[in-house]
Amino acid sequence: MSLRARFALAFALVSAVVAGLVGVLSYHAVADRTTQANDTTLTAATTALAAGQTGVLGSADPPAGDGDDGGGGPPRGGGGRPDDPARFQMLVGRRIAPDGTVTVLGGRPVVLPVTDAARALAGAPVAGRTDTTEVTGGRDDYRVLTTSLGGGTGALQVAMDVDLSNRLVQGMANEITVVSLIVLVVAAAAGWLLAGRITRRLVRLTGLAEQVSARGxxxxxxxxxxxxxxxxxxxxxxxxxxxxxxxxxxxxxxxxxxxxxxxxxxxxxxxxxxxxxxxxxxxxxxxxxxxxxxxxxxxxxxxxxxxxxxxxxxxxxxxSGHSAEPEEPVALAPLARRMADRAARRSGREIVVDADDSVVRGYRAALERGVGNLLENATKFDHGSGAPIELRVRRGTMTVRDHGPGIPPADADRVFDRFYRADDARGLPGSGLGLAIVRDVAERHGGAAFVTTPSGGGACVGFGVAPDRLVVASAPDEVEAQAAPEPS
CATH class of the missing domain: 1.10.287 (Helix Hairpins)
Structure with missing residues (x-):
């Protein structure tokens, strides 16, 4: 299933659940309100009958739109002819004797069954006990309220035709169902359109990624x-x-x-x-x-x-740049001294180190390779001056100065290119990759490599790291202890 279809289905399901919950809550709320209203009417009619007011059982006014059962017309019971007055009588009043004998007090002429609960209330010694139930009489449904008179003298029973109310509530349930289905369809369509807009860029990215994969x-x-x-x-x-x-x-x-x-x-x-x-x-x-x-x-x-x-x-x-070596705080002073000692042993040259307490967040092996290549380059070109080679470390920048012939300005911009060798260096050993590696080390640490020509001759070649890689060495001795051991 596509992502767009999943989005549309999710929109539809969420909307359907929300619409269903709202519909169910609305249905129960209306049904409860209707039942409460009917019970209130039954209670009031019972009170009136107990006071001898049988007029409450008279005919109700014909509702608007009088006609047959369609269009919200009156109840179906109470006669069959349109001119029958009992057609609009909603209540039935009766008196139930302890033996189950029924005395009709007025209202719609309909025969309703006498339940066991009604007989029990008729013979109850205490007045005011009630029982509410729903029964079917003829073609209509009635809600019946039975109230005991006390002393075993019988009970008053008032019934109300609730067929119209039930049909109205059922009609509301049908409407809620239809609306929920419409909401489901509309939500699915809207979700499909909206998901298309949301996933359009993802579909395009997927296509481009597949092209890259296919081309290798x-x-x-x-x-x-x-x-x-x-x-x-x-x-x-x-x-x-x-x-x-x-x-x-x-x-x-x-x-x-x-x-x-x-x-x-x-x-x-x-x-x-x-x-x-x-x-x-x-x-x-x-x-x-x-x-x-x-x-x-x-x-x-x-x-x-x-x-x-x-x-x-x-x-x-x-x-370069693809090593799995982790980043760590690296103290440059011990690293510089270690690489200077190694280069001095290999070349027999004197190397002077002037380093501050710079600590950088970087790759130890890469930094060692960069400083080592700078020193190797200096010892190779400064082979007859007799002056010591100088390695200077200041705030994450490492500079090596030699006293050789220097680097011509025309070559200064190209000495860091791969395999580039100046004309006067072609007879010397080397591949032309040493300074290219220095540049890659600098770029891996967010810095750059550089060449300058100092006064007095020779050349200054070095590289630095990005300023945000400088860290405060809270425990310099601990940082030095993390340095790699001197290789043989």
Whole structure:
């Protein structure tokens, strides 16, 4: 069953239940009021008869629209001819003796049965006891009130034709039933129309989602065609906006994936070509002089090392932003010192750390990778100055300064691109992915990577996190204790 049909059915059921409850309550209220009015009339007539006023049993005025049983006419009993006066007599007055003998006091000439309860009241020693019941006399229904006279002297019995009242109440019940059915149909139709308006946007979103699933992804011109128009600020409107954002991110992810694959394939060709060439030379390894053999082995080892490093960085870059690593408060000072010690051991360079007590909410492994790549980049390019490399941490921003040749202004905007290497860096080891990973780490933390040229030469390369990721370290020692152990 479709969502629209469910909505329409729900509207119809709710409306039917409400209409039914209102109808039932209205019916019982009218029936109770009618019964109370009839009982009041019977009580008043009994009081009058006890006082000897038999005139209350006289003919009633003909109701408006006098005629036959249709159109709200008078009761069916009391004669059969339209000119019969008893036709409009509504009451019957009788006196019941203890032995069940009936004495008619007036009113409509109709024979009503004497019940056991009426005989018991006729012989009751106490006056004022009553019994109310409904009986059928002829073609009409009568409501009968029997009142004991006390001392075993009999009872007064007054009966009232309630056939018209019953028919009116039954007619009301029929009308309530018809109205309830009409309400049910109208509610179902209104629910169908309203559900169509409510679910229209959901149906459109469902169709777009099915298109994305059928195509296996999005990309290129598909993005604009799959954008869901945002209408309103309700839950469906927010869902439309989220769906559009999701499609755009899927498209961006697909484009980034394609670009990464293309760039990786391009970068992998160079070491693979070199290794293929060296493999051909290895067929004549025994014929080569010792110096050529040494160069060949050194070249193969270097190309293999560069290829392994390239694969590692490709994996890091591909998994950037998709790790299941949880967010946690990270103290940057101990992290910076730990990464500086590691880089100093690997490169043999002196690294000076100047860090404040910044604590950020982020991903520890990603931040370590970003700082490590900054230091590795600095040690690679600053290879002859003799000055120490400086790592500075201030309010969530990590900056590494070297004293090497610096970065030309023309390359400053491109050093964070994947596989980009300046002309003077093409002879150095590396894949051109280190600073690209730094940029991804910064963006994952809501910040950005940057390059500046300080006075005195060299370069300052770093990245920062978003200001809202800075936290107050209420217990710095505890935060430092959470830091990952120093890898060997």
């Amino acid at each position: 992804g999005v990309g290129g011109p598909d993005v604009e065609a799959l954008e869901a128009p945002v209408e309103g600020h309700d839950e469906v409107g927010r869902l439309s906006a989220s769906f559009t954002t999701m499609v755009e991110r899927l498209a961006s992810s697909r484009e980034a994936q394609d670009r990464l694959v293309q760039d990786a394939a391009h970068e992998l060709r160079t070491p693979l070509t070199s290794l293929r060439t060296n493999a051909s030379v290895l067929r004549r390894f025994a014929e080569l002089p010792p110096e050529a053999r040494e160069r060949l082995v050194t070249d193969v080892q270097g190309e293999t090392r560069e290829l392994s490093h390239l694969v590692d960085e490709l994996v890091d870059l591909a998994l």
